[in-house]
Amino acid sequence: MKIEVLYPELACLYGDPGNCLFLRRSRPDAQIISTTLGTAPAFPSGAVDLVILGSMTEHGQQVVAPELARHATALREQIERGTHFLFTGNATDLLGTSVANPQLGYEFAGLGLFDFTVELGMRERINSKFLGEIDHEPIVGFKSQFSHVRVPEPHKLEFFASTIRGVGLCAGVDEGVRMNNLIGTHLLGPLLPLNPLFTRRLLCEIDGVDTPVAFEETAVGAFEARLAELRDPRIWGATAH
Amino acid sequence: MRVVAEVLFFIALWVSKAVGLLLRLLGKNATQLPGRIAIIICPTFLTRLRKPAHIIAVTGTNGKTTTANMITDALVLLRHQVTSNAFGSNLNHGVASALLRDATLFGAARRDYGVFEVDEISVGKVLGPVHADVVVVTNLFRDSIYRNAHPGYIAGFLDAGLPDDATLVLNGDDILVSGLRPSASKRVFFSVSPLPGEPPSPPNLVIDARTCPRCDAELVFDFRRYHHIGRVHCPVCGYHSPSADYLVTDASAGQLTLETYGIQSRYPLVDAGVTSIYNEVAVIAGLRELGLKSEDLARALARVHVTDNRLEVIQAGGKRIVLQAAKGTPVAASRVFADVSAGPGRKAVITFLDDAHDAADSTENITWLYDADFELLVDPSIAQVVVGGKRHLDFALRLDLAGLPAERLVSVLDPKTTADLIELSDIDTIYVLYDLFNGSTAHVIGQRLKERLA
Incomplete structure (x- = not known):
């Protein structure tokens, strides 16, 4: 298996390098x-x-966006061919049509793969726990982002996961986006070690080998403990976060 | 209008002073509430209150409490009268509480010096109304993900909130700090030269300033002490770490040698640890810029002692038990892991670093585990790591992924049982690393270890 990690010197925030580990x-x-x-x-x-x-600073987004845009055609081709992509945290922002930061006074174009826009609210950070499902299998994670996603109505987005508790891509919709084998999700955790059974399915999808992921027993134990907590309504308090 | 504002100010002053007095009579600290009340009654309270003649503020991610306390101690030892928020909040309410406590009934300052530790995000809110003569910025690192996001975000608050008319004393070895507020009328930089025995480029996961702030090219570290602390240059545009105005050239044999504007001077070395050296040079630079003389400072520093409330060493059965708070943030925890790894002899480690509040009624965001250098605990001198607490399986997985062999790792839910799981034979030191708010459990574990070693 060949895995490419894009721009690790910038896209290394919020534990996301743990996915590659x-x-x-x-x-x-x-x-x-x-x-x-x-x-x-x-x-x-x-x-x-x-x-x-993975996740990056807001300045990092401004640097990475034009760099990725240079390879937009190849990116589309590879998505159509079925190559797997995993964009986590605010890397997901770059998949939409634009990212605006009204407080700092800038806006730049996204890759335009999905019909959503992002506004960065530098004083309105979204911090949330998340519980969702993919094909009736639970998925867990955290969110911590300035990104406020706007999805037009009606839309044709395919989501990554249904939202059971917590904040989805934006209020009232499910979490993340999907196009063939491209996944974009604001979920942090890091996503893969936090969801070992999802990772196992993902890897099996890529190389056809259904074998336990690293330290699966411990990872599944940690996952189940977190899942039980997230299913307990008491931890959600008065809000959905 | 002006009269109304004046009246409101005096009502705020007297009410908050009365509240402070009442709280102190009740045995409370009164370090935040009086200031909060004063600002609610009179929003311009901090601006209107008269301040000490000389004010120095300290901010940054790590070391600000120690640095501010050392500055206060040095000034007191030199027989100055000091107002400080040492025992209170580092937000505007805490600073207001400290100032009004030491103010007369007519709002005049009774002390000649003010020393304030200021939260990074609150710098604008505090240093707008409180005009500091000198502001020290210690460093910027990753901290709480929910509140602080990333160091670049915090740098934005500092850049906007630091005053132009103060002398800024900036860490020249932190590229995120040295670039702050270029419009300030005076910026001076402190730095610590490579010291003998320092490992070159330690293997840290988090290096937050990898690209040039001017042209975004990848920076080259001429020397990297830990994380992004060190000296850098940009091979594309030439941007580089600033020259130091206060350069530590040596720190050995109980002495700190400093080169200041081409002149060499010596000071007593308060503590030989490298983070302590940064704190001390920040203290010296801050107070020198405030106008204190080198020889007076040296005299005061000889009598300054740093008490680390987060560290306790117990001797038992010929072994050491070290109880150490390790804040659950990537860099703070990594610095502690580095100290443990470099510590002498054979070691065992107990960790229970769950966030106490989240463990009680939520589920903790554990992203920081994957930014912290757990790989340092794989060092062969560490014979065993026992993890305890609600998130013990997350920690166990992280240590597995770091490469800790299974036979050296034990994981258990109840942290109080960790002491019984340590193999004590052939161990010189047992480290008990705990989250800041888990101190009482740490002492239970320490006591149990002591009993076992008796």
Whole structure:
């Protein structure tokens, strides 16, 4: 398996490098490619199985967006071919049509893969726990973001997970986006070690091998403990967060 | 209108002073409520209240409490009268409470110096009305994800809130700090030269200033002490760490040697740890910029003692038990792990770093675990790691992923039972690392270890 991590020098916030760590331990033979800014990514060649982009600063988004835009055509081609992509945290913002930061006075174009816009509320941070489902299997995580997503009505978005408790992509809709094998989700955790059974299914989808992920017993124990807590209405207090 | 404002100010002053007096009579600290009440009654209270003639403020992620306390101690030892918020909140309410406690009934300052620790996000709110002569910024690191997001976000608050008319004393080895408020009338930088025996480029996961603030190219570290602390340059545009106005050239044999504007001077070394050296040079630079003389400072520093409330060492059965608070944030925890890893002899570690509040009634956001250097606990000198608490399986997984062999890892729900799970033979030191608000459980564990070693 070949995994490409995009711009790790910038996209390394909020524990998201833990996703790659978990993959590396779960597939010790996987080849990990770290692509830094200014160097040509490997995924356009079609030889990469999974492309990862994690959380970054708001300035980092402004740097990464034009860099990714240079490879937008190849990105679309690879999505159509079925290459897997995992964008976590505010990397998801870049998949929409635009990102605006009215407080700091800037706006830039996203990749335009999905019909949503993002407004960064620098004084209105969303902090939330999350409980959802994918194909009736639970998924858990956390959110901590300035990103406020606006989805037009009607929309044709395919979501990543249904929202049971917590905040979805925006109020009243489910969480994240999906297009073929591209996943964009604001869920932090990091997502993969927090959801070992989802990771197992994801890896099996990529290489066809259904084998336990790294330290699966411990990881599933931690997952089940968190799931039980998230299913307890008392921890949600008066709000959904 | 002005008369109304004046009347409101005096009502606020007298009411809040009465509340403070009442709280103190009841044995309470009165370190926040009086200031809060004063600001509610008179929103311009902090602006109107007369201040000490000389004010120094300290902010930054780590070390601000220690630095501010050392500054206060040095000033007191030099027989100055000091108002400080040492025992209270570092928000505007805490600063107001400290100032009004030491104010006369007519609002005049009774002390000649003010020393205030200020929360990074509150810098604008505090240093707008309280005109500091000198502001020290210690460093900027990742902190609470929910409140502080990332250091760049906090740098934005500081950049906007730091005053132009104060002398800014900035950590020149922290590129996130040294670039702050370039419009300030005077900025001076402190730095610590590479010291003998320092490992080059320690393997930290979090290095938050990897790209040039001017052109976004990847920065080159000429020297990296830990995380992003060190000296950098940009190979593309030439941006580089600033030259130091206060440069520690040596810290050994109980002495700190400082080069200041080309002149070498020596001070007593308060503590030889590298973070303590940063704190001390920040203290010296701050007070020198406030106008104190080098020889007076040296005299005061000889008598300053840093008491670390977060560290307790117990001797039992010929072994050491170290109870150490390790704030559940990536860099603070990593610094503690580095100290444990570098500590002498064979070691065992007990950790229960769950956030006490979240453990009680929520589920903790554990993203910080994947930013913290748990890999340091894999060091072969650490024979065993026992993790306890509600999130013990998350910690166990993180340690598994860090590469800790299964036979050296024990995980258990009840932290109080961790002491019984430690293999004591062949161990010189047992570290008990706990979250700031779990101190009482740490002492229970320490006591049990002591009993076992008796």
